[in-house]
Amino acid sequence: MSKKLLVFFFFSLAVSSCQFFDKKAPSEDELLQKELQKIDWKKVDAFPSIDACEVITDEAQRKQCFFEYLTQTIQEKLSVDTLAILYPEIDTIEVKVTVFPDARLEFEPQFPKDSVAYDKIKIDSILHTRLVDFPKVNPAIKRGIPVKTQFVLPVILKTE
Template structure:
């Protein structure tokens, strides 16, 4: 899943707008009805990034994300949340 998110964001302007931003943590919520919600996580004191712009880019890029089945607990679909570190660009070897 992390790789797919990376792939969808790699073609985007995030690395151009924020060249110093190499990894972004994304909170993924999978609801019982298989819908998904993506929320970028930023440090509380983060003023270096336009969090609203990054959030809107993230939502625009992940609109056609493949269906993910919800977690099952005792035979009932349940909501699941987890944080994925998404690498926007690989560290260059020197």
């Protein structure tokens, strides 16, 4: 009788343990969607940078180094142009900077919504002509992958 009881016990154990394996594993798409929902797409793991700023270990200081370098370089490139002469009333211009994953840079002037006094095409043309030959920019990184980032920099045209 004890053999029958032992066989019955193992058989019932085997049947009940199959319930643990009966659950379906989530599909690849389900796992991917769950993982994608966890990611904060508005933040990057590492901001764009240039080689001169890469030696800085503190992330906030490295970010500040990059923005200061970019702003100063844009100001220097625009200070030798006629922008300040053509538009003496403009002392600061906002420039939208796009850093692409392949390290390309794109610059676009930002104008107030009510500004009709400026020749936007001429200012845009001056920006595209003057803002060339930048050193290599390392793009922003999100989860180990280079990503596109955009930000607006205030660029001072007059230093007096």
